[in-house]
Amino acid sequence: MSYLHGFIPEEQQRLLDQGDFLAPKIYPRIDFSGCRNLLEIGSGVGAQTKMLLQLWPDLKITCVDYSEVQLAEARKNLAFAGDRVTFICQDARDLKLDEQFDALFICWALEHIPEPLKVLRQTKSYLKPGSKLWFTEVFNSSYYVFPDLPNQRKYYNAYNQHQISFGGNPDIGAQLGNLLHQAGFHSIEIFHGGFHLDQSKPEELQKMIGFWKILLKSGAPGLLEAGMLSIEEVQAMEEDLNFIASDENAVFFYQFVQTFATY
Ligand SMILES: C[S@@+](CC[C@H](N)C(=O)[O-])C[C@H]1O[C@@H](n2cnc3c(N)ncnc32)[C@H](O)[C@@H]1O
Numbered sequence: 001m002s003y004l005h006g007f008i009p010e011e012q013q014r015l016l017d018q019g020d021f022l023a024p025k026i027y028p029r030i031d032f033s034g035c036r037n038l039l040e041i042g043s044g045v046g047a048q049t050k051m052l053l054q055l056w057p058d059l060k061i062t063c064v065d066y067s068e069v070q071l072a073e074a075r076k077n078l079a080f081a082g083d084r085v086t087f088i089c090q091d092a093r094d095l096k097l098d099e100q101f102d103a104l105f106i107c108w109a110l111e112h113i114p115e116p117l118k119v120l121r122q123t124k125s126y127l128k129p130g131s132k133l134w135f136t137e138v139f140n141s142s143y144y145v146f147p148d149l150p151n152q153r154k155y156y157n158a159y160n161q162h163q164i165s166f167g168g169n170p171d172i173g174a175q176l177g178n179l180l181h182q183a184g185f186h187s188i189e190i191f192h193g194g195f196h197l198d199q200s201k202p203e204e205l206q207k208m209i210g211f212w213k214i215l216l217k218s219g220a221p222g223l224l225e226a227g228m229l230s231i232e233e234v235q236a237m238e239e240d241l242n243f244i245a246s247d248e249n250a251v252f253f254y255q256f257v258q259t260f261a262t263y
Helices: 009-026 047-055 068-077 079-084 116-126 150-165 172-183 202-217 220-225 231-246
Strands: 037-041 060-065 085-089 101-107 127-137 144-146 186-198 251-262
Touching: 009 047, 009 068, 009 186, 009 202, 037 047, 037 116, 047 060, 047 068, 047 079, 047 101, 060 068, 060 079, 068 079, 068 085, 079 085, 116 127, 116 172, 127 172, 150 202, 150 220, 150 231, 172 186, 172 251, 186 202, 202 231, 202 251, 220 231
Parallel strands: 037 060, 037 101, 060 085, 101 127
Antiparallel strands: 127 251, 144 251, 186 251
C-alpha cells in the first residue's frame, strides 16, 4: 500500500483535527437531506463520518477504506453511533458491496486513488437512481503564497510529485467535473472553497499556516524514506512558512473543489 500520508497515530489524529478545522468550509454547501443510506469511500479514521452523522441524524453510513489500521481507529471514533455505521475494508477500485445506497460522499480520498474513473463507474452498481453525490478534493496547483520562499516551494513540489508517483493526482479537484461526466452522472455542479488570507486577518493567517505546516509534514516520513528530501529540507520548509507568517506582505491562497451530482 503506497500512500502519501501514512498510517501512524500522529497522522490519524491529524485527520481528526483537519476534519474539525475545515468543517466550516466544507459543510455549508453539502446537503444529504432526504437520504437514508450513504456510502463513504476512503473514510479514514471517520473524521468526516462523524460530521455527516451529526448533521443528518437519519443517515446510516457505510465506511469503505482499504486500510484496516484506519478502520480500527474509525471504529473507536464512531462508537457513539452504534449500528448507524458499518465498516468495510476494501480497495475502492474493486468494490463488492451487498447494499444499495442513495448517497455517495468522498472527501480527500480520490486524490490518492489511481484510476479514479474506475472507482466512480463501480459505485454506480451500488447507487439507486436519484442518488446524491458530494465530493470534496484538492486542487494543489491553486496554491499561491507570498513571499514564495524556495524551501517551502521545493518541499511542496516534492510532496505533490510523491503523490503522483503513487498514482494519485494532487490536482484531481480540477478534474472532478470531467470524471463525473465520463462516469455517467448527471446535474453536475462545481464549486470552489478555500482560503485567501493576509495580514489584514493575522490570526486566521497564522492558524492557516500552522495547519498547512502540519499537513505538509504528514508527507515527511514518506519523502524521507523515498530519499526525495533530507531532514534539513523538511526543517527549512517549516522555517520558510514561519517566516511567511510573520511577513508584513504575506498572502496565503488555496482553493479546493467541491462537486454535486446525481445518479
Ligand atoms: C487523506 S485520508 C482522508 C480520510 C477521510 N475522508 C477524511 O477526510 O478524514 C484518505 C483515505 O483514503 C484511503 N484510501 C486511499 N486509497 C484507497 C483505496 N484505493 N481504496 C480505499 N481507500 C483508500 C486511505 O487509507 C485514507 O484513509
